[in-house]
Amino acid sequence: MTRTLLLTLALLATPFAASAMPAVGDIVGSNADAAKAALKTAGCPVEMFEAEDGKIEAVCTDAASMKKMDVMIDPASGAVLSIKESND
Numbered sequence: 001m002t003r004t005l006l007l008t009l010a011l012l013a014t015p016f017a018a019s020a021m022p023a024v025g026d027i028v029g030s031n032a033d034a035a036k037a038a039l040k041t042a043g044c045p046v047e048m049f050e051a052e053d054g055k056i057e058a059v060c061t062d063a064a065s066m067k068k069m070d071v072m073i074d075p076a077s078g079a080v081l082s083i084k085e086s087n088d
Helices: 002-018 032-041
Strands: 046-052 055-061 068-073 080-085
Touching: 032 046, 032 055
Parallel strands: none
Antiparallel strands: 046 055, 055 068, 068 080
């Protein structure tokens, strides 16, 4: 019984593990289309892009928490520089 329950829980959690937010240092792309696709795949569909202080800011909604997130991206390398909850 316990084994079946653990297996069921593991299978139910698999989609959430596959759609984790990117981490600082992950490469999501240096152009809007690539970054948008990578963040959507990571479970954070992008609602808005804007330039801010020489960086790209992507505002997306984390599918796991349903919170709006600000993802700062280096436009030269496409690397995630920071991730924080949006105050918009």
